[in-house]
Amino acid sequence: MNLPNTITEIKANAFQYCRALASISIPNSVISIGDYAFSDCSALTSIRIPESVTTIGAGIVTGCTNLTEIQVEAGNPAYSAVDNILYDKEQTTLIQxxxxxxxxxxxxxxxVIGSSAFNNCTGLTSITLPQSLTTIGDRAFSLCIYNHRTTKTNQKYPSVNL
Known part of the structure; x- marks a missing residue:
């Protein structure tokens, strides 16, 4: 889908649950992407954030199970993407x-791990957090399904190792 160049904001939940949406071209006119804008668009395979975007809400691609790539144009003054993780430019806040x-x-x-940053990351089995971490936002790990094993060290108090 190609959005017209007259769009400056993608309102919260704008494309949520558009399960047939496989691709979207965000024009350089867009300066703001609202919370959960593309969440649960299960056919979406990649997203590119243009240089013009200076505000991104929480959980923009939560539940996009076929998403394989998050890109941010190099000239974007506010955001960056490294290893398919969306950060602020300085990589102090993990956004998605x-x-x-x-x-x-x-x-x-x-x-900072932002609100809904790992929301619905159902395949996540391992995460290493840095010592510098001070804040974990609301619903940051909501709906994550961890693969874990339960070891019964005694019948009354089982021990769970994630």
Whole structure:
């Protein structure tokens, strides 16, 4: 889908549950992408954030199970993407993780995991958090299904190892 160049804002939940949406071209006229704008667009395979975007809400690609790539244009003054994880430009705030990621090791620069950043990352089995981390936002790990094993060390108090 190609959006017209007259669009400056993509309102919250604008394309939520558009399960047939496989691709979208965000024009350089867009400066703001609202919360959950593309969430649960299960056919969406990639998203490119143009240079013009200076505001991104929470959970923009939550539940996009076929998403394989998050890109940010190099000239964007506010955001960056590294290893398919969306950060602010300085990589101090993690905004959104690719929902299909299974293992994540965050850089030492990260101090904040934003709201809904890992929401619905059902394949996530391993995450390494840096010592610099100070804040984990609302619903940051909501609906994550961890693969875990339960070891019964005694029948009364089982021990769960994630």
């Amino acid at each position: 993780c690719l929902p299909s990621k299974t293992s994540v090791s965050l850089p030492a620069t990260v101090t």
